[in-house]
């Protein structure tokens with residue numbers, strides 16, 4: 001349920017006719033509904049409540065509007081960011097630095113420094129070399145960066161090829177068969193605290209079977225890492241649930257968490 005509905009053939013946002021907004025401020029105009037954002041934030045939170053300790057990070061790339069981010073910050077959400085600009089935006093919108101997760105390929109040295117100096121809560125490392133650079137910078141500052149290794153589970157999300165992130169030919173994350181070795185080497189570096197693994201297989205997911213397949217693979221990897229003596233207390237589970245633009249029912253969040261690997265305490 002959202003707060004957009006038709007009344008006498010005119011679309012309303014929280015009972016305000018969009019025609020009135022258009023007349024007052026002109027077009028084009030984007031109209032967001034705070035009540036809808038708050039409701040959806042709560043529905044998602046309720047959906048994953050049985051997981052226990054969890055942390056929800058909104059991908060700022062999905063909507064960087066500061067008013068939208070402020071609403072989500074008030075709802076207790078953190079942010080998934082992919083640039084220095086997004087780090088600044090998240091914090092300026094009221095998100096706690098420790099609730100910010102830095103994902104994405106191509107992080108620059110300057111961005112890694114900014115993230116460390118801002119006190120962000122988690123770095124999702126996309127490849128071994130990035131982890132080595134992060135460790136060096138953190139150690140030179142006398143800091144320890146909390147990190148996860150982003151793993152590519154080689155699962156087809158079944159959505160549009162351009163928004164798939166979890167097939168081996170996609171540029172994101174390390175290959176799952178190489179993950180234990182890379183994790184081991186990174187865990188030995190001063191300046192890094194390797195806390196777990198991250199994955200993201202794509203956006204606009206309506207069919208949750210690919211997520212379940214990916215989470216099963218990640219669950220096995222977590223078990224292997226633990227058996228090798230690593231303490232894994234974070235599993236960062238990505239793959240955005242679909243937005244029903246065309247009246248399709250939204251994906252069911254309780255099935256999502258049931259599929260998730262148990263991280264002991266999960267973030």
Ligand SMILES: Cc1ncc(COP(=O)(O)O)c(C=O)c1O
Nearest residue numbers: 059062103165200203204239240
């Ligand atoms: C790490 C990560 N987080 C978030 C996203 C955004 O997508 P969604 O909001 O569907 O999770 C992407 C998309 O590529 C991503 O790679």
